[in-house]
């Protein structure tokens with residue numbers, strides 16, 4: 001419906017449009033994902049320039065046209081400056097943004113995902129970047145109602161007997177006991193430590209994640225399995241992972257064993 005409306009949002013992506021405009025995808029807190037034109041923003045002195053950069057959190061005043069919205073005013077709230085000075089963190093910020101972009105469907109208001117993205121970008125400037133990615137993945141699965149079953153067998157609800165590694169399969173929705181293994185599509189083997197860490201990443205408040213010590217072997221395991229879960233449910237490859245891998249991959253501190 002045409003008219004003016006205000007919304008707080010994070011700029012997910014943008015591209016040049018016509019002579020001096022840009023076309024943005026903005027995830028708003030109250031109105032879902034919005035495609036909006038910013039007219040004249042590529043002119044040198046445009047007042048809309050700073051608040052419409054990718055990864056900015058701003059307060060926008062939109063005019064809803066028949067097809068596309070137009071940004072008529074914006075006021076920057078947060079530019080996530082620590083991310084912009086560090087390529088590794090920036091690459092992971094693109095990853096979080098790509099996940100949020102894929103999770104929120106057009107026309108859907110998803111305040112939980114908006115707040116997760118805001119918290120993810122804030123913490124990415126401060127915490128160990130891969131820990132933030134794994135926590136973000138775990139919480140995204142929770143928001144989607146797809147938190148994996150890690151305490152018992154996802155197929156038969158039996159106990160995960162033994163003390164060795166545990167099989168886990170996206171198609172089964174979690175861990176598998178020895179009897180149920182081998183029939184649930186792609187399976188991964190995770191150490192007990194990784195299972196426990198996954199649960200902590202999903203549940204602990206961000207301020208406690210600061211104190212969470214995760215060894216590099218566990219981070220490597222989780223760095224393989226958790227994105228695979230998310231890609232399975234989103235039914236797509238997350239392209240920004242390739243950029244993270246080009247910069248040296250998920251594990252910051254590579255050597256070492258349990």
Ligand SMILES: [Zn+2]
Nearest residue numbers: 153156177180
């Ligand atoms: Zn079972």
